[in-house]
Structure formats: structure tokens, C-alpha cells
Amino acid sequence: MDFFPLYQDIVSSRSYYEEADYINKDLDDVPEEFKLPYIIWSSDVEDKLNEVLDVSNIIFGLKQAGTAYVNACFPNKKTIGTLILPEINMSKNCLNLENSSNKLCNIYLVNEKKTNIKRAYSWSRHLLSYVKTKNVIIYDTLDATEIKTDISSEGLPHPPYLRRLNTSNFSINDDIKVLETPNFVQGCSASIMSWCEINNVRAVLYLSLNENIYGKSESTVETIEAFEKTLKTLIQEEAISSRNPLSSEQIKVIYKQYFVTKSKTANKSLLYT
Amino acid sequence: MLTFIPKSDFNVSNLNNSILILPGLNNIANIGQLTIDLLITSLNLKRVGYFDSPYLLPIIGNDPYGNNSNFLATNIEIYQSEDKTISIIQIRSPVISKHGETMVKDLYEWIKSIKFKYVLLLSGADASRGNDKLLESNRLKIMRTDALKQISDFNQQIETLEWNKIELHPDDLKENNNYDTYTSAIEMDNGFDITPPSENIENNPSPLIPGCGFAYKFYETCHEGQIPLLFMMWFTVEGDNVADAVLLAKEVGNALNKKDVKWIYPQSWKFLFGGLALASLYTS
Numbered sequence: 378m379d380f381f382p383l384y385q386d387i388v389s390s391r392s393y394y395e396e397a398d399y400i401n402k403d404l405d406d407v408p409e410e411f412k413l414p415y416i417i418w419s420s421d422v423e424d425k426l427n428e429v430l431d432v433s434n435i436i437f438g439l440k441q442a443g444t445a446y447v448n449a450c451f452p453n454k455k456t457i458g459t460l461i462l463p464e465i466n467m468s469k470n471c472l473n474l475e476n477s478s479n480k481l482c483n484i485y486l487v488n489e490k491k492t493n494i495k496r497a498y499s500w501s502r503h504l505l506s507y508v509k510t511k512n513v514i515i516y517d518t519l520d521a522t523e524i525k526t527d528i529s530s531e532g533l534p535h536p537p538y539l540r541r542l543n544t545s546n547f548s549i550n551d552d553i554k555v556l557e558t559p560n561f562v563q564g565c566s567a568s569i570m571s572w573c574e575i576n577n578v579r580a581v582l583y584l585s586l587n588e589n590i591y592g593k594s595e596s597t598v599e600t601i602e603a604f605e606k607t608l609k610t611l612i613q614e615e616a617i618s619s620r621n622p623l624s625s626e627q628i629k630v631i632y633k634q635y636f637v638t639k640s641k642t643a644n645k646s647l648l649y650t
Numbered sequence: 651m652l653t654f655i656p657k658s659d660f661n662v663s664n665l666n667n668s669i670l671i672l673p674g675l676n677n678i679a680n681i682g683q684l685t686i687d688l689l690i691t692s693l694n695l696k697r698v699g700y701f702d703s704p705y706l707l708p709i710i711g712n713d714p715y716g717n718n719s720n721f722l723a724t725n726i727e728i729y730q731s732e733d734k735t736i737s738i739i740q741i742r743s744p745v746i747s748k749h750g751e752t753m754v755k756d757l758y759e760w761i762k763s764i765k766f767k768y769v770l771l772l773s774g775a776d777a778s779r780g781n782d783k784l785l786e787s788n789r790l791k792i793m794r795t796d797a798l799k800q801i802s803d804f805n806q807q808i809e810t811l812e813w814n815k816i817e818l819h820p821d822d823l824k825e826n827n828n829y830d831t832y833t834s835a836i837e838m839d840n841g842f843d844i845t846p847p848s849e850n851i852e853n854n855p856s857p858l859i860p861g862c863g864f865a866y867k868f869y870e871t872c873h874e875g876q877i878p879l880l881f882m883m884w885f886t887v888e889g890d891n892v893a894d895a896v897l898l899a900k901e902v903g904n905a906l907n908k909k910d911v912k913w914i915y916p917q918s919w920k921f922l923f924g925g926l927a928l929a930s931l932y933t934s
Contacts (some may be wrong), residue, residue: 495746498704525921542710545720555719559918561711561742568708571724575655575700582710 414496414503418458434512439566442585442596443516446604460504494564501568512547513573513580516604517566518587520594525560537603538586542570547579553606556584583607652756654728656699662764664698664734669906670766672739674773674865675753679888681774682865684895686740689902691715691916695729695738703756705749709742714918736906737766750864758871768798768878770905771869772898776861777885788816789885789894790901793869798878808880811904820873859883880905892919 438447524534540556543549556562562570566582573580585603587594656662671689673682689695706725713721725743730736745753761769777789792813799805808814859866862883872879882905884898896913903911 494707497708501708502704527921542712542722543720544722548720556712558712558714559921561709561723563707563709563743567710567725570710570722571700571702571708574710574722574724575702577658 414460414500416458416460416503416507434514435508435510437513437515437517437566437569439515439517439564440596442518442587442600442604445596446516446601449601450608460500497563497565497568501565501572505569505572511579513569513578514607515566515569515580515582516607517562517564517582517584518596518600519560519562519584520587521589522594523560524586526557534586536586536588536597536599539603539606540584541581542584543581544570544574544577544579546577547581549581551606551609553583651704652753652760653702654699654760655702657697660698662699664730665728665737666765667767668730668735668737669768669770670737670739670761670764671770671772671902672757673741674771674863674868674883675741675745675750676863677865678774678776678861678863679886679891679894681884681886681891681894681898682772683741684891685772685898685902686738687714687916687918688895688899688913689736690729690738690740691914692899692911693731693736693908695731695736697721697727698730698737699728700724701726701728701739701760703753705746705753705756706741707743707746711918715916717917745864751867754864754868754871757868758875758877761872761877762875768801768804768880769872770902771865771872771879771881772902773862773865773881773883774891774894775859775883775885776887778887779860790898791816791818791883791885793818793820793881793883795869795873795877795879795881797873797876798880801878804878804880807905807907820870890923892922 436447436451438444519540521534526534539553540560541549541551541553542556542562561567562582562584570580570582572578583604585600587600588597589595654662671686673680673686703726709725711723712719714723723742726739726741729738729740775791792808794808794817865881865883869879869881882898882901884894886894892915899911899913903909
């Protein structure tokens with residue numbers, strides 16, 4: 378029975394919105410070619426760029442924690458280009474390229490905060506079409522609510538918590554656990570790893586856990602600390618020089634200035650006993 | 651554009667003359683996908699290739715069928731049995747909105763390029779929006795393309811199963827296309843009476859089967875393209891659909907004349923509804 382102006386909710390099938398597409402085809406206002414991402418290279422790189430950028434390693438830092446860790450591991454990096462995503466509003470970006478709140482995508486440094494997962498394919502394929510590499514290393518995070526595990530015996534997962542996924546052709550000897558089935562990863566890191574698996578490029582994805590604070594997923598110092606175990610892999614794959622690596626303490630000093638520790642959020646962590 | 655990338659040690663000609671099984675896109679309760687998982691695990695199929703598509707949401711994960719830590723699962727892959735008689739495409743993520751028809755067309759083009767013996771399309775359909783006649787009958791319904799009706803040995807198999815009693819015909823559905831057979835959530839949400847918009851019937855004469863996602867569209871495309879295809883739809887509602895997947899897998903086994911299969915649940919079904927609750931919740 379309906380009560381004006383309220384109407385009874387219909388329990389629709391999951392394909393409800395696909396049925397809407399099926400019946401009423403809506404045309405997108407913006408043509409597809411205007412939604413494609415594009416790269417602007419710095420002038421000194423563009424002159425030397427023949428077809429593709431040939432490197433031994435590509436390292437992606439995704440979302441807050443991944444960005445911060447990669448930024449801290451490579452403090453003396455040089456920006457060589459920017460990937461422009463037409464849908465991202467950059468009007469509030471500041472001039473400091475390393476500010477983690479900036480919405481942009483510099484090569485080696487990505488803040489994927491607002492990138493829609495539907496655009497992950499375009500973003501990743503466009504970037505990867507310009508580079509040729511031996512190895513890909515990705516740093517990303519998971520939300521605590523996304524983890525499926527036997528909490529009755531293992532308890533709720535807490536940072537520091539690190540898992541990895543690697544392509545079939547990449548055997549890694551570290552003590553980092555593989556992300557257990559049936560957990561899965563979406564978005565840009567999934568798109569990049571899929572490309573690597575399909576094209577037989579060695580790749581590894583490291584996933585740290587965000588804290589759940591008042592229902593919001595936040596990166597803390599503990600989230601980023603979990604990535605320290607991966608330093609051995611970076612040295613092994615020669616992404617960092619073994620002769621002069623930054624120590625973990627030096628790296629911690631760099632990213633700690635932007636993030637809080639879990640202890641400072643303890644009085645807000647109502648979800649943990 | 652859908653691109654097929656076979657594994658380096660796989661010969662693409664091995665796909666010829668095999669039976670292809672694939673799930674419907676965006677179908678209710680992912681019945682197609684659950685059944686495919688069961689078939690891959692129980693028939694011990696091996697991955698032989700990948701697809702790259704811009705129209706599916708990207709996802710990756712660890713081995714869904716075993717404990718191999720050097721196995722990265724992607725969103726759309728193809729598996730084959732050891733005797734090369736059965737090939738299965740598994741699609742693990744939904745189609746991106748407004749790209750369903752393009753994905754259907756891409757899949758159809760690829761299937762047409764390979765000479766499969768015939769195709770089985772598995773999909774769920776929304777039982778809550780069927781009429782009484784549908785709900786009182788067998789939960790499995792089938793539709794065959796004209797090209798499949800030319801394959802005599804498979805049609806004999808269907809006759810022995812008496813599936814002519816559960817067969818739906820496109821013309822029957824079109825006669826009932828005034829939303830008698832199915833209610834339309836879209837019309838009811840607008841608060842209007844359930845009357846068919848006449849312009850939609852002219853522009854889009856295909857009937858709507860709620861819950862099938864793009865499966866019916868794919869069936870239609872294959873029907874017009876002369877692909878021998880059997881569309882198996884399982885009427886269900888969302889919830890714990892493991893039993894539905896097992897029953898549909900048994901029907902697929904009947905169609906393939908494999909009746910003695912021991913059905914093994916894949917690893918990925920371990921925490922389908924989450925793990926057990928924290929023990930500390932029950933202690934004082």
C-alpha cells in the first residue's frame with residue numbers, strides 16, 4: 378500500500394541499472410576521445426624520448442600511504458612528467474608537488490584519492506604504453522572492512538599489516554604473506570597488475586592496512602611502517618642502491634611529519650577491543 | 651576492444667571444436683559465475699589464456715581454486731580441460747555502466763572467430779519478478795539459437811532430458827511484452843501504472859528478462875550471428891546461492907553427459923558471508 382508522496386520500495390535485482398541501460402540508452406554528453414588521459418613530459422625528457430621510456434623498475438605509490446612511503450624512500454627524485462586525467466579537478470592543488478593532498482599524477486608519485494575505479498583501465502594503460510620495464514613494484518592500501526579472514530581465531534586485523542600479490546612469473550623470497558583467498562584488489566593497482574600478468578612483466582603489489590577511525594579509512598604511521606619489510610625487495614631488484622640506502626629510521630622521519638600514530642587515535646578507535 | 655592473450659605454452663587451435671561455457675554479464679546473484687567456479691574446480695580445468703577488456707572493472711586476487719601463491723587471477727580468463735573438450739570463460743567483475751552492449755559485441759566477435767562446437771551461456775534470472783506460471787514450474791529454463799537446432803547429437807541429448815518442457819521461445823516472450831510476464835521496477839518506481847512505453851517496443855523489440863543482465867542480449871546477438879548457443883537461465887533471488895550453483899552445475903553436467911561428477915567447492919567460497927564472529931563477543 379502506498380502513502381502519497383511515498384512509494385513502496387521495490388526490491389530490484391542487482392541488474393536494475395543495467396536494465397535501465399537496456400531500455401533507455403543514455404548518450405554520454407562528453408565524447409570518448411575527450412575523456413582519454415594524456416602525458417606531459419618535462420622538456421629534457423621529451424627530447425630524448427624516442428618511442429618508450431626504457432627503465433629497469435617502475436614503482437607506483439598509490440593512495441596516501443603508498444604515496445608517502447615512495448616519496449620518503451626516494452627523497453631526491455626528479456619529476457619527469459605528469460599524467461593528466463581530464464576528470465580530476467586540480468584547482469585546489471598547491472605548488473609543492475610533494476604535498477600529499479594534491480590531486481595529480483606525477484611519474485613515480487600518484488595520489489589516486491579521487492580516481493574512479495571505472496577509469497583505472499584508461500589511466501594505467503596510457504601510462505604503461507609509454508614505458509618498457511623489467512619490474513613493477515606497487516604500494517597500495519586496503520581498508521580494514523575489505524579484509525575477509527577468520528576473525529574468530531585470528532582476531533581483527535590491525536596495522537602494521539602487510540600482504541603481497543605477485544605475478545605468476547615473479548618468485549619472491551621474503552617473509553611477507555600472500556593476500557589470502559577470497560580477498561581481492563580493485564582499482565588502479567589491479568589494472569596495472571593485470572597488465573603485467575597478461576604481458577609477462579614481473580610485478581609485485583604490497584598492500585598495507587588503513588586504520589578504521591569512526592568509520593573512515595585513514596592512513597597512520599603504522600600503515601606506512603608496514604612497508605619497511607619491502608626494503609629488502611627494493612634492494613634485491615636494484616630499485617634502491619644497496620651501497621647507500623636510506624635507513625628505516627631516516628625514511629620514518631620523512632613520512633612521520635604527515636601522519637599520526639595509532640596511539641594518538643586510540644581514544645577514537647571504538648571498533649577495537 | 652576485447653583482446654585474447656593465450657599463455658605462451660597454449661596452442662589457440664586447441665579451442666576449436668571444444669564446448670565453450672561462459673557466464674552471463676551482470677546477472678542476478680552471480681549464478682553464472684558461481685556455477686563456473688564449481689565447474690572449473692570439479693572438472694580440474696587449467697588456465698590457458700587471458701582477456702584484456704576496457705569494459706570490465708579491473709580486479710585481481712590470489713588463486714581462487716587452490717593454494718598456489720604464484721597464481722594471479724584477473725577479471726576475465728579462459729580455462730580448458732585436459733582432454734580439450736571443454737573450454738570455460740570466467741568473468742569475475744561487472745561490466746562498466748553503459749558499455750554492456752559493446753562488451754557483448756566484443757565477446758560475440760571473439761567467439762565467432764573460434765570454431766567452437768557449441769556454446770553454453772549460464773545466467774541467473776530474477777524469480778521475484780516472474781509471474782505465477784514461471785514460479786510454479788522448473789527453475790531452469792532454456793532457449794536455443796536456430797544454429798544449435800542443427801546439431802543433432804546435442805539436440806538428442808536435450809530430448810532425453812525432456813528439456814522441451816522448459817524451453818522458452820522468443821516469440822512467446824514478445825507476446826507477453828506488455829510487462830505481464832515481468833513487472834518493471836523502473837515504471838513502478840516512477841509511480842506510474844504499468845503500461846509499456848510503446849516507443850521502446852518499436853526501437854527495442856527484445857523482451858526484458860529481469861536479473862539476466864546482458865545475457866539475453868548476448869543470446870540474441872548469437873542467434874542473429876548463427877552461433878549454436880544454449881542459454882540456460884536459473885530463476886532465483888539473491889541470498890545464499892551456493893545450492894543454486896550446485897543445482898545448475900548438475901544440469902550443465904546433464905547437458906554434457908557428465909553425470910558422475912564429484913562437486914568440489916573452490917577455495918574462494920571460504921568466506922562467502924564473512925568469517926565466524928569474534929569469540930570475545932560471547933564471553934562475559
